[in-house]
Amino acid sequence: MTAYDLVIVGAGPAGLAAAGVAARAGLRVAVLDAGARIGGQYFRQLPDGFNAARPGALHHGFSTFVRLREALGGADVLLGHRVWAVEHGPEGGFAVHCLEGREERARTVAAARLLIATGAYDRVLPFPGWDLPGVMTAGAAQALLKGNLVLAGRRVVVAGTGPFLLPVATSLAEAGAKVAGVFEAGGRFGLAPRALARPGKAAEALAYGYRLARRRVPYKGGRAVVAAHGDGELTHVTVAKVDADWRPYRGGYETIECDTLAVGYGFVPQLDLPAQLGCEIAGDADGGPVARVDRRMRTSVEGVYAAGETTGVGGADLAALEGVIAGRAVVADALGAPAAGDPEDPRMEARRRRLAGFARALLRAYPVRDGWMSWLRDDTLICRCEEVPYGRIKEVRDLGAADARSIKLLARPGMGWCQGRICGHAVARLAGEDPAPPRRPIAQPVRLGDLAAMDGRTLDDDT
């Protein structure tokens, strides 16, 4: 099997931008994505069957997507490929192990260089009732709408923290949902001074505010949904007025009827693959782990690059820019000459610094505070996969589990199907730690039969 010059995992803005740059310079490139369509989270595409008359209506920046798609050129796009492991190849390079399609056909793709652009996923905090049908992450509500034209509910509450709540609420409202309120646990204008320094972003935030106001959607700061209620499905939520640490003020509660709660507390970079390869992981502005890269998006492991939200949550523009830089860097490293342009182009660097600085300012402006722990009851589930309630966590802390790992070993949160992607942040904070880099040698469940078939096989036997 001949190896690709570059394999990119993730067909979001970062991966697509890099693929275009590298393919145009003549490299053999493959872009792998678990999804059925390219675009990633931001440019989430409707299935072909929808035939949307104005596919861009739900996307801000749709023209960027069209540009990225057209620039893909000769790159192979392998959709429906879930990468469950990456490893160093026996003779240099990398083996990228995937499961293809619904049948999960095992397949290995060889790469001389690897770009990890796997994006991020929603950060989740537990609270009483969060496991009720009707409660979903803000990202999921947005994804349903963008990817399937499905309105998550008729009467929706949007809650959590961070600037992402506004576009979610706006698109739900404009698609016809009654948005009963947007509740920001932090300050409503946490970023005002910074945003003013970036007129484009300030205008964007104001525009969302204006569009919400036009639909009479209340947008309140210092408020959090501290409980969801319903008998079998969501019927209402309790919204509390919270202090700076997110602890509810006494008496500051109101009840709001809704059939859907979209709740988002920011995003967590998806780092399973860089961690498997031993790439250095650093702390972001919010203390969360990110892949550490140099100015050319190179990780600490030779031949492995990272771009987009794996290097820090920063939005689609930054992701695409990092993709271009990574693409140029790969070309320069592969061909020994910057044939696709200078990866350290000063204008790109300046723009990246600006966007990344803004992203870090956002992270600092919308931190996740620990007061959510006061929302928990003993029977509130912390881990849904293994059904571990808060009371059990307290019990094993008393037994001597002093850190997140020991809590996991004794009470099993994070041991189940999702491998701690959902409860990881909560468990770490309950142990008083910053979330640690993931250690998932198996990034996606894989059939033992497929794993067994790899025994003693070399890459050349494949495909």
Add this chain to the structure above:
Amino acid sequence: MPDVVVIGAGMVGAACAYYAAREGLTVTLVDRGSVAGGTTGSGEGNVLVSDKEPGPELDLAMLSCRLWTELASEAREVGGFEYEPKGGLVVAENDEVLRALTELAGHQGGSGVVARPVAADELADHEPHLAPGFAGGILYPQDAQVQPMLAAARLVRRWPGVTLRTGTEVTGILMEGGRVTGVRTATGDIPAGAVVNAGGTWGGEIAALAGVELPILPRRGFILVTEPLTGGPSGGPFVASGPLVRHKVYTAAYVTNVASDSEGLETSAVVEATQAGTVLIGASRERVGFDRTVSLPVLARLARQAVALFPALADVRAIRAYCGFRPYCPDHLPVIGADPRVPGLYHACGHEGAGIGLAPVTGLLVAQLITGAEPELDPEPFSPGRFAGAAAWTA
């Protein structure tokens, strides 16, 4: 001032603290991390007699097996630790292996091991999903299983005489007139009449703090964990037909691997179900230092061996894998007892792949040696004195 400081809150340190406190001693148990955060939290919980050849280690295991039964019935009131005397089934690939296995079982009988031959056509009665074609096997009803992390945590909490201090790293051993008088930690000195080194794979480093050498090395092992099949909150495909795996099942090759001196990779899958509904597939053995890098070839080999035992596993998904570092001594025996080079220092480490099984007997012996009681079993073969030939480091 506690009578005893135990360094290391793994399974072995927990058992030492438990038995010392049961003898009436006051114990401070310190760990730089959490309870069960070391190798105890990255292995399995097999309590095996089946995998040991007759000799001092099997004698230890037999006594420890009995102690586990006692501990389990005592712990039932406080929530338990998933003790299951489910028995082990060792299967033989061919007649020649079966003969060797049967012979071993005969010898083991002399040490009190119960071993029942199982003919080829009876294997399915014990393990309905086992692959066909094995020549036969031996059933070891005394083999059992515990959840080691819970077991360690529960033992620590059993007696009020034990004080647990997590997040406390021992950085020095205090000495006066050539005798150990306590430990130095990052947060202050803890004086004590006796100090027990239950540092597991790091036992050599702790010994070095006292100026003596213990040759303890890491031997890496990987474990594969499947999605939950039975039990567990999500249920699974095998609920109707009963558990997919009922005993601990392994092939005879395991016994030779355990005893091997090789540095290279050895795998022989041991397959077992847990109360959480998952199936654990362990374990590889290789000496590669403290290298945590995932080795897909090792995982692939384990998977192949497991599927060869239980073909139905082929369609079951692995959802995670982890590795740990067994504390390994060159002669494959643990180090248990007083260090003749440093009065007041006791060792309880180096149990390699059997530290869970052997923890209770280790704790019992250490407690008896500290109090001067008659040890229940001759500890001489495990004495740290066997390394005394190695030059003592000058402090």
